[in-house]
Amino acid sequence: MFSKACQYGIKATLHIAEQSSQGKRVSLKGIAKAIDSPEAFTAKILQLLAKNNIVNSIKGPSGGFEIAESDLDNIRLIQIVTAIDGDQIFNGCGLGLKKCDENNPCPVHEKFKSVRDDLKNMLATTNIRELAAGLNAGNTYLRV
Amino acid sequence: MFSKACQYGIKATLHIAEQSSQGKRVSLKGIAKAIDSPEAFTAKILQLLAKNNIVNSIKGPSGGFEIAESDLDNIRLIQIVTAIDGDQIFNGCGLGLKKCDENNPCPVHEKFKSVRDDLKNMLATTNIRELAAGLNAGNTYLRV
DNA sequence: ATATATTCGGATAATATTGTCCGAAATAGA
DNA sequence: TCTATTTCGGACAATATTATCCGAATATAT
Numbered sequence: 001m002f003s004k005a006c007q008y009g010i011k012a013t014l015h016i017a018e019q020s021s022q023g024k025r026v027s028l029k030g031i032a033k034a035i036d037s038p039e040a041f042t043a044k045i046l047q048l049l050a051k052n053n054i055v056n057s058i059k060g061p062s063g064g065f066e067i068a069e070s071d072l073d074n075i076r077l078i079q080i081v082t083a084i085d086g087d088q089i090f091n092g093c094g095l096g097l098k099k100c101d102e103n104n105p106c107p108v109h110e111k112f113k114s115v116r117d118d119l120k121n122m123l124a125t126t127n128i129r130e131l132a133a134g135l136n137a138g139n140t141y142l143r144v
Numbered sequence: 145m146f147s148k149a150c151q152y153g154i155k156a157t158l159h160i161a162e163q164s165s166q167g168k169r170v171s172l173k174g175i176a177k178a179i180d181s182p183e184a185f186t187a188k189i190l191q192l193l194a195k196n197n198i199v200n201s202i203k204g205p206s207g208g209f210e211i212a213e214s215d216l217d218n219i220r221l222i223q224i225v226t227a228i229d230g231d232q233i234f235n236g237c238g239l240g241l242k243k244c245d246e247n248n249p250c251p252v253h254e255k256f257k258s259v260r261d262d263l264k265n266m267l268a269t270t271n272i273r274e275l276a277a278g279l280n281a282g283n284t285y286l287r288v
Numbered sequence: 289a290t291a292t293a294t295t296c297g298g299a300t301a302a303t304a305t306t307g308t309c310c311g312a313a314a315t316a317g318a
Numbered sequence: 319t320c321t322a323t324t325t326c327g328g329a330c331a332a333t334a335t336t337a338t339c340c341g342a343a344t345a346t347a348t
Contacts, residue, residue, distance in 0.1 A: 001145065001233055004306065007240045014251050028325070041307050047326065060315030061323040077252070089145055096151045099288060107158050107275040107284040108221070111266050119259045131251040140251040144243060148336065172295070185337050191296065204345025205293040 006084040009045045011035040011142050013067075013080055016055055017132035020067040027064040036143040045084065052083040072129035081123055090120035150228040153189045155179035155286050157211075157224055160199055161276035164211040171208040180287040189228065196227040216273035225267055234264035 002010070015034045019026045028046065032039040046065060050057040054075055055065050067075065081089070093100035094112035102109075134140035146154070159178045163170045172190065176183040190209060194201040198219055199209050211219065225233070237244035238256035246253075278284035 001238060004240065007238075010252070011239055027323095038307055040309075043325075044307090044327090050325090057325060058315085059313075059323090059325045062316065063314085063324045065325090094145060094151075095155055095286075096148065097285075097287070100285075104288075105284050106286065107278050108154070108270070109284065111270055115259065115263045115266055118262055122255050122259055126252070126255055134251050140249050140253065141241075141244075142239075142250065143241070144248075171293090182337055184339075187295075188297090188337090194295090201295060202345085203293090203295045203343075206346065207294045207344085209295090 001089070002081065003085050005041075005045055006081055008035065008037045008042055009049060009080050009084045010077065011037070012042060012046060012065075013049060013054060013075070013128060014131050014135060015142055016065050017067050017072055017075075017128040018135040020069070021072060021129065021132050021136060025058065025062070025064040025066045031065065034142060048083060049080070052079070054079055054083060067128070072132065073127050075128045076124055077126045077128070077131075078120070078123035090116050090123065145233070146225065147229050149185075149189055150225055152179065152181045152186055153193060153224050153228045154221065155181070156186060156190060156209075157193060157198060157219070157272060158275050158279060159286055160209050161211050161216055161219075161272040162279040164213070165216060165273065165276050165280060169202065169206070169208040169210045175209065178286060192227060193224070196223070198223055198227060211272070216276065217271050219272045220268055221270045221272070221275075222264070222267035234260050234267065 012031050012035055015031055016026055026034075028039060028043050031037075031046070032042045035042075046055065046057065049055045050065075055067055057063070057065050078090075093106055094108050094116070095106045097106050100106045100109055131140070135142065156175050156179055159175055160170055170178075172183060172187050175181075175190070176186045179186075190199065190201065193199045194209075199211055201207070201209050222234075237250055238252050238260070239250045241250050244250045244253055275284075279286065
């Protein structure tokens with residue numbers, strides 16, 4: 001469904017959100033450990049997330065990554081997915097056709113439309129505070 | 145969503161289904177042209193589909209690929225997707241966790257579950273006769 | 289039998305994705 | 319100011335996916 005980079009990106013963002021909601025800043029090392037991901041590769045993804053204003057990065061000692069309290073409601077899954085994988089997954093044709101639309105549909109156009117729209121709607125309405133809350137409560141997990 | 149191989153596989157199967165429903169057998173060359181795919185790569189995918197009893201292959205002059213009339217109702221999209229991409233997309237965790245389930249859910253488990261189940265249900269209930277009919281009627285397209 | 293048309297299957301190549309390494313830049317604290 | 323800690327960014331490496339090539343196997347028709 002999503003690329004590995006995107007999966008790491010979502011997990012990293014959620015871990016940062018969880019920690020930020022407790023007022024804690026977290027380092028690359030801490031993130032990689034928390035989400036069980038390769039550190040250097042995760043660093044690349046975090047750079048991308050930072051450029052897209054999804055997370056905030058602070059250099060230097062006691063630096064790391066955080067998300068402003070006020071952003072936890074605004075940041076939604078769709079922003080992470082779009083930043084890393086693009087919008088093909090919920091906007092593109094299921095069979096990869098360039099010009100597939102209502103007037104020129106591929107054979108699975110209608111069938112896929114509802115699935116794609118559901119996915120897009122879910123991603124667009126789910127904010128990270130909600131997901132971080134489950135982590136904080138110990139009801140959900142980011143590894144194993 | 146699906147790999148390119150899988151997209152080619154679905155398109156190839158639908159083209160064969162369309163032709164088979166008209167009693168016509170079709171060659172690799174014809175398929176690659178009809179679905180605008182690289183011929184040699186398409187050949188590999190067709191071998192895989194043949195091994196999985198999704199299409200029937202006939203060697204020699206006037207050979208090619210076909211699907212028995214009686215199979216058009218039985219063959220569903222889920223078989224093609226499973227044969228080529230596996231079941232991770234509709235059975236696996238959205239974040240790639242190995243052991244993500246009701247008792248040990250990832251943060252997006254519930255949200256993804258409905259999307260995944262919708263997708264799986266759609267793939268499991270859509271047979272290729274139905275999709276081939278749209279092609280035959282000229283209502284849907286496999287290229288451009 | 290022979291020539292021809294076709295799929296099969298193994299080897300190889302090109303490209304994309306995933307992952308690593310390391311020096312540069314920034315910044316906090318001594 | 320100096321040192322240590324951290325992210326940044328570019329180059330590189332490994333792996334997976336996509337794509338190509340070509341001889342072998344098979345079957346048809348002459």
